[in-house]
Amino acid sequence: MDPNLYDLYNTQANIIIPTHARKLSEMVPAILNNDAETTLLDVADTLIALEKWPGEIKVIGPVSEEQRMAAAFRNDSPELRKAFNQYLTQIKKTARIMR
Known part of the structure; x- marks a missing residue:
């Protein structure tokens, strides 16, 4: 960084x-x-x-603020995008991702 x-x-x-x-x-x-x-x-x-490395390092902050990110897919990869969207829908339903 x-x-x-x-x-x-x-x-x-x-x-x-x-x-x-x-x-x-x-x-x-x-x-x-x-x-x-x-x-x-x-x-x-x-x-x-x-x-x-549990117990071997110490993390101090501040941790960065919320960041907005996006996934990108090649135009010739519609199945990959579809699979990603299905996965994203699933983790949103199970609250494994912040909305």
């Missing part, structure tokens, strides 16, 4: 940009291996990390 998005350079934080690009899946292991002290992750990656 870009530190500029959160105005981190104005917080007196010691921001170290890795010398080589890291995948999101490598951010928490960098902390666990003492290659980094902290990291910025989006909510989805944070939830995965908490599940994968």
Whole structure:
């Protein structure tokens, strides 16, 4: 994530940009291996990390505000879009998704 998005350079934080690009899946292991002290992750990656490394990391906020997202499908994939819409309808009915 870009530190500029959160105005981190104005917080007196010691921001170290890795010398080589890291995948999101490598951010928490960098902390666990003492290659980094902290990291910025989006909510989805944070939830995965908490599940994968329970009790080994601490999440502090603030967690970002609600974000509106959309799914996109190729024009030549009508069956995929139909299957997604069926899934979305199902999870809305079972309250597994915020409306």
